[in-house]
Amino acid sequence: MTTTVAATHAPRPARAWVAPTAGAAPLVLFLLASPLQVEDAPLAVEQPDGTWDIPAGTPYLLNTSWPESGYFLWFVAWAAGLSCVTAVLVCRRRPVLATLLAAWPFVTIPLLGTFAWGWWLALLMITCLVVQDSWRRAVLPLVATLAGAWLYALTNVPAALPIGPVNAGSSDGAPSPAAGAIYTVAVALVVGVAAVVRVVRASSRRSRAAAATERHALEVESVAVERARLARDLHDVVAHHVSLVAVRAESAPYTYPDLGDDARRVLADIAGDARQALGELRQVLAVLQRTDGGARAPQPTACDIAGLVEQARAAGQDVTLTGDCEDVPAAQGYVLYRAAQEALTNARRHAPGAPTTITLALVSDVAGLRVTNPVDDPGGPGDVVPGGGLIGMRERVEALGGVVTAEREGSAFVLVVSLPVGPREPVPAVRRDAAGVA
Known part of the structure; x- marks a missing residue:
């Protein structure tokens, strides 16, 4: 190097x-x-x-x-x-x-x-x-x-x-040697002041460089950690659907006994490919140093944001949830869930006791999340300096082609997450209404 x-x-x-x-x-x-x-x-x-x-x-x-x-x-x-x-x-x-x-x-x-x-x-x-x-x-x-x-x-x-x-x-x-001595002292004082100015400026430059290095290190670390988490999370989401493909392909000959030999061979190949894909995904987990014996739970979806809201309310946080969580695909729903989780954490940390509003929406081919909460020090309008949580959230959202904006609007902090989705297809889950739970 x-x-x-x-x-x-x-x-x-x-x-x-x-x-x-x-x-x-x-x-x-x-x-x-x-x-x-x-x-x-x-x-x-x-x-x-x-x-x-x-x-x-x-x-x-x-x-x-x-x-x-x-x-x-x-x-x-x-x-x-x-x-x-x-x-x-x-x-x-x-x-x-x-x-x-x-x-x-x-x-x-x-x-x-x-x-x-x-x-x-x-x-x-x-x-x-x-x-x-x-x-x-x-x-x-x-x-x-x-x-x-x-x-x-x-x-x-x-x-x-x-x-x-x-x-x-x-x-x-x-x-007049005395005049020469006076001039010498005067020169020493003036040059000494100039030297002090240099030292102060050098110290200021080092401080700025150290702060920039620290911010860069935080961004690199946050991005690396979030990419690893995102890879594991997407594995769990994709593994669920691939395993369904394998199970359906294997069970089809028993469900439909009239299938011909060619159809049975095709379904067997599909099941084999699905099993191979699951094996390769597990190898990715090994690279990411995730233990195979860890607990595997179903990944949260957009409708599970209601559970986050209930937990926050139980802890004394004033949270209002509105919008519709249905028909949001699993991958996008999981990202929205993590974004809402990080937003609630930031609200508790930076604006304790302030009311927080969460709005879910699915308009056309875009799934969105908007979180607003008042802040004690409004400051000026514009983007805010992101911390590790926002950097990780942005990495997670951008991996799916989405956009994150975090800025101050008057006396409120506003977080907006937008994710592109494909054609609307109902997710295989129990129908839940986030606004109704709220």
């Missing part, structure tokens, strides 16, 4: 873009509201002798005409911003590529003397998103995030925020 296990770091394709898109949207607004500029940075001044006087602390490229005109800042701001937004969008599928796309803008700090704080925010977002899929893949963006924070704290370069350029620590430009 081969078992396929999905990798824990691979997000579902339909959901891979939801969280990154939700993170990229505010990042775009943050970058647009954070103008990249150098506050109070004196540019190089050309001296009369043709040389350039470059003040200390001025970024190297700011002494040329192109950065001075502002085009360089504009190009870096848009290129870095688009790169960071793209990195957030693709981080769950390509975490390494996303880290590189969000980290390269920091290379321009020596050229500009400043950076956009949104670049570092993109690294933090990538770390939080990647950690949802894989602890190992989140190491690289986490290291890049911490490195960017300490770079900001130790170099004390101004960062562009919506409120303007801001230094990490002191205003005199000195390194």
Whole structure:
């Protein structure tokens, strides 16, 4: 048996873009509201002798005409911003590529003397998103995030925020290890929250998977058990009729002594075939592990539902039975009997003390059973979640080509069983009227 296990770091394709898109949207607004500029940075001044006087602390490229005109800042701001937004969008599928796309803008700090704080925010977002899929893949963006924070704290370069350029620590430009420590703690808290979210989501997925597995196991078990019971029950029903065929074929020569030799041979063959069919049915019972010494009683029919109702009333259950049980074939009648039995059990369990109504009907070529009872918690209309009893009932009914519906209608639970039947033929049983017994 081969078992396929999905990798824990691979997000579902339909959901891979939801969280990154939700993170990229505010990042775009943050970058647009954070103008990249150098506050109070004196540019190089050309001296009369043709040389350039470059003040200390001025970024190297700011002494040329192109950065001075502002085009360089504009190009870096848009290129870095688009790169960071793209990195957030693709981080769950390509975490390494996303880290590189969000980290390269920091290379321009020596050229500009400043950076956009949104670049570092993109690294933090990538770390939080990647950690949802894989602890190992989140190491690289986490290291890049911490490195960017300490770079900001130790170099004390101004960062562009919506409120303007801001230094990490002191205003005199000195390194600020305290700011680096604060950023480290903040990153740990944010990533820790993201890790907790992952654990909670994984636990929820495992719970849902366990519940689905349990439901599937219940369905498989119920179907298997019901199929075995149905096979045994149908054997008893069919065996009754086949045995009648054998007995009638064997007794015909004595009942009609004027039969010819050819007719007697045909009847003997019919009796032999019937006996062989009974033997094969007993072999099926052996496969189903049913002991041959078990008690064999006549299988209940649709008219025996009246006996179920009387038993339920004796136990204190309020049950009303209406309809006609006559002319329902044995196999269909037995299935209706078991359905009514399960319905009464469910009514006692889920709606104790509530009145239950059972209606039998045989219209055209369809035999039907309808059971209604009020429920304490009506809920919304529609189908209900089937348990083992309803699953077994559905398996039994569908084996004969029927249909089962179990749903809530207002404040009542309604079970309807419909079974196709052949042409009406009276069953060989004592005539009983279910409504009369009721």
